[in-house]
Amino acid sequence: MKDAYNRTIDYVRIAVTDRCNLRCFYCMPENGIPYEPRPHLLSYEEITRLLNVLSTLGFSKVRFTGGEPFLRKDFMQLLENTANATDFQSIHITSNGTLLEKHIPKLKDLGITKINLSIDTLDPERFKTITRRDDFEKVMRCFHLLLENNFQVKLNAVIMAGINTQDIVPLAKLAERYPVSVRFIEEMPFNGGYKQNVKMFSAQAIRTTLENHFGTLTPLPGLHGDTATEFSLPGHLGQIGIIAAFSRTFCNTCNRLRIGPKGEIKSCLYDDGVFNIRDFMRSGVSDVELTEKFEEIIRLKPKDGFEAERMRKAPNTAMKSMSSIGG
Ligand code: SAM
Ligand code: SF4
Numbered sequence: 001m002k003d004a005y006n007r008t009i010d011y012v013r014i015a016v017t018d019r020c021n022l023r024c025f026y027c028m029p030e031n032g033i034p035y036e037p038r039p040h041l042l043s044y045e046e047i048t049r050l051l052n053v054l055s056t057l058g059f060s061k062v063r064f065t066g067g068e069p070f071l072r073k074d075f076m077q078l079l080e081n082t083a084n085a086t087d088f089q090s091i092h093i094t095s096n097g098t099l100l101e102k103h104i105p106k107l108k109d110l111g112i113t114k115i116n117l118s119i120d121t122l123d124p125e126r127f128k129t130i131t132r133r134d135d136f137e138k139v140m141r142c143f144h145l146l147l148e149n150n151f152q153v154k155l156n157a158v159i160m161a162g163i164n165t166q167d168i169v170p171l172a173k174l175a176e177r178y179p180v181s182v183r184f185i186e187e188m189p190f191n192g193g194y195k196q197n198v199k200m201f202s203a204q205a206i207r208t209t210l211e212n213h214f215g216t217l218t219p220l221p222g223l224h225g226d227t228a229t230e231f232s233l234p235g236h237l238g239q240i241g242i243i244a245a246f247s248r249t250f251c252n253t254c255n256r257l258r259i260g261p262k263g264e265i266k267s268c269l270y271d272d273g274v275f276n277i278r279d280f281m282r283s284g285v286s287d288v289e290l291t292e293k294f295e296e297i298i299r300l301k302p303k304d305g306f307e308a309e310r311m312r313k314a315p316n317t318a319m320k321s322m323s324s325i326g327g
Contacts, residue, residue, distance in 0.1 A: 001057045001294075003301040010059050011225055011256040014047060015326025016075060017067040018261045022096050023132035024120070026158050028192040028321040030132060036324075041261050042278050044078035050259065050277065051086045053290045057298075059257075061090040063116075065326045067261065070099035076106055083110040092116065094156070094327065097142035098135045104149055116154045117143055121167040122174075130164065147178055154181040154241075161201040168206060169213045175238030183228050183241035184210075188269075192321030203229075203244035210240065225255030245269075251304035257297070258326055267301040268308035269325065270317065274300070 001009050019035050020028070042050075051062060062082065069075050082091055093107075094116040107113070119139055120130050127136040146153050157164070157171050168184060175182050184206045189198045210231075211217055217231040220239070227250045228241030244250065248270075258266040263278025275297055281290065302308040309317065 001059075001298050003298050005252070005301075005303055007252075007254055007301075008058075008224070009255055009257060009298050009301065011061040011063070012051070012054055012059055012259060013063045013065060013256060013326050014042075014050075014259045015066050015261050015324065016047070016064055016069050016078065017041065017072045018321075018324040019071050020066065020068045020096070020323050021071060021098060021133070022068070022135065024096075024118075024130055024158075025132065025194055026130075026160060026187050026191055026198075026322075027327070028323050029194045033192045033321045033323060036262055040278075042259070042263050044074050044081060046263070046278065046281055047078055047259075048081045048085060049281070049287075050290070051082060051088055053287055054257075054294065055087040056287075056291060057294055060088065061092065062088045063092040063094060065094040067323045067326075068096055068099065069093060070095055070103065076103060079107070079110055079112055083112060090114070094118070096131075096135075097139040098133075101138075101142050101145055104145060104151075107151075108149060113151045114154075115146055115151050116156055117146070118156045118158075119143070119171075120157045120159075121164045122170045123167065126164060126167070147180070153178075154183055156183055156185055158185045158187050159201045159206055160187050161199050165201055165205075165209060168209045172210060172214070172233075172240045175233065175240050176236045178238055180238040181228075181230065181241055182238065183243055185243040186246040188246050188322070189317045190320050190322040190325055190327075192323070193319045196316075198246070200246050203242045203247055203249070206242050210242075222253070225253060226250070248305035254301075254304075257294075257301075260324060260326060265297055266325070267297055268305055270305040270312075271302065271308040272312040272314050272320070 091112045092114040097117040121127050124136040128134050220230045228243045230241040232239045264273040265275045
């Protein structure tokens with residue numbers, strides 16, 4: 001399905017919960033965010049229904065995220081349903097890696113092998129400062145277990161001025177020994193009100209830091225809908241990438257739609273929710289009506305993140321936590 005700017009929209013990201021066991025300070029305040037009561041969340045049957053409707057519109061890729069998706073008790077059931085009862089071939093998960101380990105065998109059985117793990121530093125003390133939890137060893141163990149089990153792993157690191165810029169090169173060096181894509185993300189102002197003004201360490205500054213160490217980087221050809229500019233490094237098993245999440249330089253190839261824990265649809269990360277599909281579904285609509293609603297939402301997808309931001313009803317982006325948006 002194409003939007004008004006001739007972009008093919010075929011990728012949905014679903015935040016299955018707004019709850020999290022970490023407290024990354026770029027994402028939420030120390031005391032967390034007010035969580036939605038369980039009945040407010042989309043049930044896994046509702047999510048499966050939405051996926052089936054979206055696949056009739058040509059969607060082929062889904063990413064489950066959150067909050068921490070593995071905190072949700074019926075998450076494995078949802079994955080099983082997605083793998084067995086929908087046409088989605090490309091099933092991805094973004095996780096903080098603290099609760100994932102015991103699910104590795106089942107994920108393999110289901111053929112779900114594409115996992116993004118978030119890790120912003122290789123220094124255990126800094127990890128504790130950033131996430132406000134002492135789980136570095138757990139996350140690293142999960143990383144190694146995933147690789148041993150032949151998962152396709154990408155690492156996400158949010159880079160913050162004055163906090164973890166010294167981690168850029170050590171994290172990138174993981175791509176030397178391991179077949180992973182290490183991606184550096186610009187910090188965005190979605191932190192649940194923790195701080196209003198984000199002093200961004202830009203994609204260009206990240207690239208300069210990498211080039212100062214590794215020499216000139218030549219971008220690899222982009223794939224459909226890529227947000228990361230990827231680079232290979234000579235002699236490295238993996239690759240590195242930079243995601244200009246705040247500069248928003250990739251909007252012209254955007255291929256995605258987001259569904260939040262309560263069914264709020266965002267056709268752009270920077271809008272403040274364009275429609276509540278949970279309420280619409282719970283009002284008893286048919287699959288045809290759901291399909292037509294998605295068509296309308298996709299047609300109205302804004303040109304880019306700047307336009308979406310201008311159209312917001314609630315102007316303060318920082319009040320929203322990425323945990324309830326689904327990063
Ligand atoms: N809990 C899981 C995790 O951390 O991977 C999934 C949800 S988390 C919201 C998804 C991604 O969003 C993570 O890679 C995280 O680093 C990123 N993220 C969260 N807040 C962000 C922010 N303010 N700016 C940029 N990325 C952010
Ligand atoms: Fe939790 Fe992920 Fe947000 Fe960190 S980034 S607080 S792990 S949802």
